Amino acid sequence: MNKYKYRKILKKYEGYLFISPWILGILVFFLLPVGYSIYISFTKWTILGKPVWIGLDNYSEIFRDKSFYNSLLVTFRYAVFAIPLGMIASFTIAFILNSDIKGLSFYRTIYYLPAVVSGVAVSLLWRWILDPEFGLINSLLAMVGIQGPGWLSDPAWVLPSYILVAIWGAGGGMITYLVGLKEVPSSLYESAEIDGAGFFTRLFRITIPMMTPILFYNLVMGIIGSFRKFTDAYILGGAGNQGKFYLVYLYENAFKFFKMGYATALAWVLFMIILMLTLLVFKSSSLWVYYESEEN
C-alpha cells in the first residue's frame, strides 16, 4: 500500500476512531444490556442462577398481579397531580424571575439548586423535613397550634408529601421556561399594550401560546420522570403501600424476591406505557402546540 493510499484510508476512518470510545460505550453499556434485557424478560432468572426460558409467562403473570396494578395506580395518581402542579410551579418561578427584580441571579441560583443536588441527599433531607415528631413542617405547624399529620406514615398524606417534594424541585424545570420567555418577541407585548390588553390578556393570549412548545417538552419529560420515580420513593417509602411506586415494586421483585426475569418484564411493560402516553401527547400536540416557524 503506498503512502498516499494509506493516508486516504486513515483520513476516511479517523473520525470513527475518534468517536470510538462513545460508540463502544453505547454498545457495551447501553445497547447490549437493552438487548439482553429483552431476552431476560422471557426467562425465569433469580440473579443467582442461570436464566431459564419460560416464554410469555412473565408477561401474562404481570396482568394477574394485584401489586402491579397497585403500583401502577400509585404512580399514575402521582403523575396526574405532580406533572401539572410541577409545570405551573416551574412556569410561575420562571415568570417571576424573568422580570427586573433585584438580586435576580441570586434567586435563579437558589431556585435551580434542587436540580443539582443528588437525589439521595434531597430524599434524606425530606425524610427529616417530613418526620412527624422532629420534622421541620410539623414543628412549624406546632408553633401555630396545629398538630401536623404523619406525612409518610398516614396513607392519606403520602401522595401529598410526594407532590410537595416534586413542587419543591420545580426550580429545576425553570430554566427551559426562562429561555422560552426570553424568546417571546417584545413587539407582541408592545402591540398588545397599545391595543389596551391587560396583564391576564397578555399572559393567556401571548405568553402561554408562545410557550406551548416548551410546555409540550416539559409535559413529555414530566411523564417520563413521573413514571420512572424511584430514588425518593425508595428512601421515603410510605404507609399502606401508598409509596410503592412502579419502579420500587420492580426493584423489590429484582433484588428482594429474586425475580429478575419478572422485574425485567415489568420494565418493558413500563416502557410501553410511557411510549404510549408520549405518543398520545405527540398526537395531541397539533391541537395545542403553536410553532411560530410553522405559521410562517
Next chain:
Amino acid sequence: MKKLFTVLSVLLTLVFVFTACAPDKTGMEANTQAAKDDSSKEKVHITFATWAGGDELNEFQQIVDKVNTESKEYEIELLSIPADYYTKIQTMIAGNTAPDLMWLSQEYIPAYAELGAIEDITDFASKNTSIDLNDFYAPTLATAKWNNKIYGYPWIAQPVIMYYNKDIFDKEGAAYPEDITWNEFIELGKKLTKDTDNDGKIDQYGFIVNGWPPIHTWLWTHGGGDIDENGNVIIDTPESRAGIKVLYDILHVSKIAPSKALVDAQGFGEQFKAGKIATFMGGAGDDFEKTVTFKVGSTVVPHASEHATFNWIASTVMSSQTKNKEVVQKALSDLTNKFFDWKVVPPIKSKFGKVSEIRPDKQAALPAIKASMEFARGFNNMPMQNEIGTMIWDNLYDPLLRNEKGFDVDKAIDITAEELRTLLTK
C-alpha cells in the same frame, strides 16, 4: 507530523478507554496489595462480606487481625457493605465475584441455598471438632439449614424479651409482669393505661407495638404460625386466629397500646425511653439498662398455650464460588468461635456465661434471656421468605395496626392465607 499526531491521538484514546474499563484500583492501592501479598506469602486470600460499619466494623477488624495472625493458612480481608447489603451481595454473586464468606440474616439462607449460591457445609460441620453442633440451641441452628443440610454457622441470636418500666409498676401498685399470660397482660395493661394529668388524653400506655415485634409473637404463643416446617400455610388455623385476635384486642378493644398514628407521631422506642410506656418488647441486646433514667425490669414475653418468642438470627455462610474450600471452611470455623465471645447472645449453650462478660449491663436481664433462649425460634424460612413477609405485612399486620374503616380481622386472615397458598404452590 500529521501521521504521528493521528497515531498518538488514537493511542491516547485507547489508553483512556482501557484505563476507564480497568478494575477500580489505583496505583497506590495496587502497591499496598502487592506489599500485603508479599507479607502473607502462601496464605490463601479470603474475602468476607459484612454489613458491619463504624464501631462494629472496628471491633470486627480487630477479631480478623487476630485470626489472621494466628493462621498460617489464610488471610481474611473484610468487605464492609453497610448499606444495600443484599443488593450488592447478589450483584457480586451474579458477576462471579462473590465474597468467600458472608453474613446472611436467617430469611435469606433457604433462597441462597436453593439457588446454589452458598455451599452445603454439612460434612465439614459434622466432622468439625472445634464447634459442636449439639451445643447450638436447636431452633437457632435450624435457621442455618435448608432441606436438612447445613449452610452456615449461626453467630448471633437475639431473642425478643419483654422490658418493663419498674417505676410505672411501683407507682401504680401493680405486680411486675413476670412470666404472665396474654390475658393477664391485657388486664395489667388496662390498669396501667391512663390519663395521668387529667387533661382528657391518655398519656401512659401499658404496651406499644408498631409492626415490631413480629406478628409471630402472638401466632406462636397460641400454638399457631404462618407456615409450618413442611411448608403448609397455617395462618388461618383456629390457634393462629386466636393469637391475631389477642393482638387486635390489645390495639383496638382494650386499647392498652397507642394507635399506629400516635406511634408514628411520637416515636416507638423513644416513648418507652421517655417513660410513657409500661412494657416494651425488644431484642436481648437492646441497651435500655444503660440509656433510660428509670429502673428497667426484663422478663419473657407473655404466653398462652405455649411459651415462644421470635429470635433474630444471622449466620456466616460460604459462597459456592469459593476456591480452596477446605481453607475457607477452616477460616469460617475459627472466626465463628471468635464471634461467640463477641456478640450477645452467643447461639451456643456453653457460651451463655459469656453474656455478662461481653455486656455487663445485661446482668439483671440474664434470667429472662436464658429462659427465652430455650424457646426462642426463627421463622420456618422458605426460599421466598421475603415475599411471604411482604404478603403478611401488606395484607394482615399493617391493616390490623391501622384498623381502617371496613377492616375485618377474619377476612384479612383469609386473604393472607389464600395469597400465601398461591405463592407456595408456584
